[in-house]
Amino acid sequence: MKILLSKPGLDGHDVGVKVLAHGLIDAGFTVVYTGLRKTIEEIVDMAIENKVDIIGMSILSGTHLILAQKMKEVLAERKINIQWFVGGNIPAKHLEELRKMGASQAFPTGSKVSEVVDYFNSIKRTA
Template identity: 40%
Template sequence: MERKIRVLVAKPGLDGHDRGAKVIARALRDAGMEVIYTGLRQTPEQIVSAAVQEDVDVVAMSILSGAHNHLFPRVMDLLREKGVDDVLVIGGGVIPDDDIPGLKAAGIAGVFTPGTPTTETIEFIKNNLKRGD
C-alpha cells in the first residue's frame, strides 16, 4: 500500500491564534496527507508524546506569541530523549529572521514565516522526509 505521510499539527504555548495552523492542516489534507491536529495550548511533552503514539513523519508547530525560542527547542530535546531521530520537525509563525539560525541549529528543519504559501510548506515536507520505504 502507498505510504501515507502523517503529520502532527500542533499549537505549543498559550496563544490562541490558530488560523494559520488550521489553514495548513487543511492544505496538507488536500495534498493527500493524514493530519492529526492537537488543538491549542499544548505543552512540549504533550506534543512529543502524541508524535510518538501517532508515529508521525512530520511535526509541524505554529507559534505567534514569540515563545518559539523556548518551546521549539524544548520539543526537539524531548524527541531526542525518547530516541526519536527520524521525524521531520518544522515551525511557523511570527518568527524574526534573526531567530531562524538558532532554531535550525536546534533541529527545526524548516521555519516558515507569515506569507509563506502552503504549497511551499507541502513541497518542503515532501522533499525532506527523514524516513520512507
C-alpha cells in the same frame, strides 16, 4: 506521509495552523492536529501514539525559541529521532537559530501553503 500539527504553549491563534491543515489534507497528506495549548511532552506523546513522520509547531506569541529548545530537549531525553518544523511570526534572524536547535525547516509569516506542500513533497521523495 503523516504530519502532526501542534499548538504548543498558551497562544490561541489557530487560523494559520488550520489553514495549513486544510492545505496539507487537500494535497494528500494525512494530518493530525493536537488542538490548542499543549505542552511539548504532550505533543511528543501524540506524535508517538499516532506514528507520525514529522511534527509541526505553530507559534504566534513570540515563544518559538523557548518552545523549540524544549522540543530539542524532550526528543533528546526520550531518544526519539523525528523531524520537526516551526511556523509562525518568526523574525528572519531566528530562522538559523531554529535550524541549529534541530528544526528541519521554519516557515515565517508570509509563507505560502504551496511552499509548505512543496517542502513535504521534497522530503517525501528523499525519504
